[in-house]
Amino acid sequence: MDGFKKRLSESVQLRLSVTLSLAILIVAILAGIFAFVSAFDEAHEMQDATLRQVAVLFDRQHMTLQYPEGQISDSDDDDDDDESRLVIQYLADSSKASGNNDDVTPLPFPTTLADGLSTVTVGGEAFRVLVKTTARGERIAVAQETGARDKDARESAWRSLLPFLILFPVLLLVVGDLVRKLFRPIATLSSEIDQRTEQELHPVDESHLPTEIRPFVVAINRLLERVANTLDTQRRFVADAAHELRSPLTALSLQAERLAAADMSPQAHERLAPLRRGIERGRNLIDQLLTLAKVQSDNSTPISPVSVHDVYRRVLEDLLPLADIKHLDIGVEGTQDIQVLIDETDLMTLIKNLVDNAIRYTPEGGRIDLSVVMDQGAARLQIKDSGPGIVLEERARVFDPFYRSLGTDEAGSGLGLSIVQAIAQRTGARIDLGFTDEVEHRGLSVSVWLRVASKPSL
Template sequence: MMTSLQHQLSLWIAVLIVAVSVVAGSFSFWLAFDEAHQLQDEQLRQVAALMDVHDLLPMPDRNGRAVNDYPDARVFIFRLGTHTNAKQTELQMVGLLNNLADGMQTVSDRQSEWRVVIRTLPNGDRIAVGQRTAMRDEIARDGALRTVLPLIGLVPLLILLTGFVIRHTFKSVMRLSKDLDEKGDGNLVSLSNDGIPKEILPFVASINRLLKRLALSMAQQRRFIADAAHELRSPITALTLQAENIERADMPIEARQRLAPLKSGLIRARSLVEQLLSLARHQSNQTTDFEIVSFDIIVRNVIKELYPFAEAKHIDLGIEQEEPLQVWGDAFDFFTLTRNALDNAIRYTPVNGKVDVSFFLEGNQMVFRVEDSGPGIPEDDLSRVFDPFYRIAASGETGTGLGLSIVRDIATRLNGIATLSNINNAGRSGMRFQYSQSSCRTRLDC
């Protein structure tokens, strides 16, 4: 299962933020709740003290109204002692308070719980200043919630900011990933350390060492292929010439029949050597000393060169659509690309078949297209035809399997796109090769 370090960090930090916020919020709520109760107790003491300093008396009972008849009142003052005109509920409350000593007390009657402070006045009267604990708790709860609400509101914002900071921090890692994805076998330059966190620098250094070893290995491989192809070129050419000389000599029919496969094998070997040399040359040539090339002229020259081979198979080879095209690149690369594409089309098109060539502008893109009437390629093999030495087993044609691999390397070097697809139009089948890249008339246009 693929895991994302960025997502894991974001998730765990978000969980920790929520957990810490819950603990901090609960603690802040408890502190604010307790402090509100202390303030309310102090308020009761101050009211009781005012009764002493200003010689105030509790509000007399009017019309027999009881405590429950003042639902909006927050502080009640009771005169302790005997009150014949008080209601039953108030008598019960006074009776509870008469037996208590002076100071802060918590008492409960049959209906509610009270927080009261009892005080003896200078004239000997005793009073009780009290609040219902339910009202006290409601006031304290509201105050505590107002204290915690800003913290609750900051939690989502903090999570979002944390995610943003993590994504910003991982931008350098994503840039490294993008740089690695864009590297091909011809671009194994070391990764830059600019802007990379020091914790990731050892990893980047390891990747750079790996890239150097890979570049060295590929260079040795290309050099071996080029050296081997070069060493084989001369003896194969000599053997081919000897076979042609022997063919001109008088010999029995049986010997001549045996000579034909030998000559055919030498021709295939020589073609393989030439393709290997071409592959090594294009892979080792990483220069960007490009110029403006007339692509349409190159295509016409390639058609002229390959026309005899098409004519030998009675293939209708022609240009279906054409436009003057100026492209930025290397003329030899374009020549090799178009020749390999046309050579494959002619090679795999049956006798009396057809090969159409088109080169035109599509927006700001140059498009080179070759369509043939051959048998096509199985869909399972389409993804591998650009691999070196890969050939379709049931094709029945000779070849090296390097032509399209060379085309892919050239397309990569020219920043172009080469594709191969089957033609499945009604009443028509075959293959479609297409190459496209930016078209330009000056270097600045590219």
């Protein structure tokens, strides 16, 4: 019960449904009571009208009365006939009644009854009696048992409630369905916003929404605009800072190269080597920051069919010198090529960062394999290496900027996988991390699913 009260206080839809249902129930009960009483009274009026019609018919036809001898009924099996039983007698003959009960006629009605309708008790049974003076001056009594009259009236009244009994549950179902449909735009809007990525900050379409919800959506759109402006400012700051740092670092790199060419002692050359490596790491970090700022921008890039094997080949041409330094066995598995729908520069950046990451963390003499296959209607690009892999606890964090796995001495900026994730979110790709060797939990296997542009070619 407490759970229902909590839901009722928190849910506008449930509160509206319950309120409308209670209102319908109260109105239905009041209307049912009114209909029942009205039908009951109307049935009595019709029964009284029947008594009058019988009296008028008796007077017009100048009928005469002859009372049957003996009892009218001698068993309870004739109770059903009481509903249609009418008693007609001369009021003056009431004094000739043989007993004080309603088993034989004439019945002992009071001879002093005035013309009109009245209720008289005979032998413990109530009768509705109409007394009328005929054109011949005779006073007649037309009577009917009130028990039979009430039974008929109740049955007629219950039949009048039948439409309420049918319409009430139907109306509840209609109201419940209507309330759900009225709140459906809110659920649709919530689902639409929830499925957006961090880069999708465009305004929510409010033209198809009800008027009551539009102010809330307008406020959301204003918030999205402010967030977009803030993120755009941050990206511009990162890009501008990287641009400003690129020139001094380039100058430092050139000066370090000139210094290395000068006559220096072995000790000076030994100290210059870490300086040059630090400058190179700084340049790589700036390039990665510029790339991250670019892929996180809101500018939509045109998509076109791109050959996966062609991108693989170009990436390997750029990074093969790094792989040769560590004597890595790197190459493409399979001959099946697939055309995917993505911007070529985005795919090039994505694959290059994944392969560069694999080269950095694969030990000397290791192996890196690139492949592409069809998987449930999509192209599955896979880069597998024989490095240490990434444990399950760190897989959610490795996509954070500047995060680097603990226990590794490999130099890096920690932005490679962040760039990959930004491209995947913007292009609708899906990324999954796993182990190359699931048994030994060794090696990193990165799978990327992309939309297919055409049938795969061999």
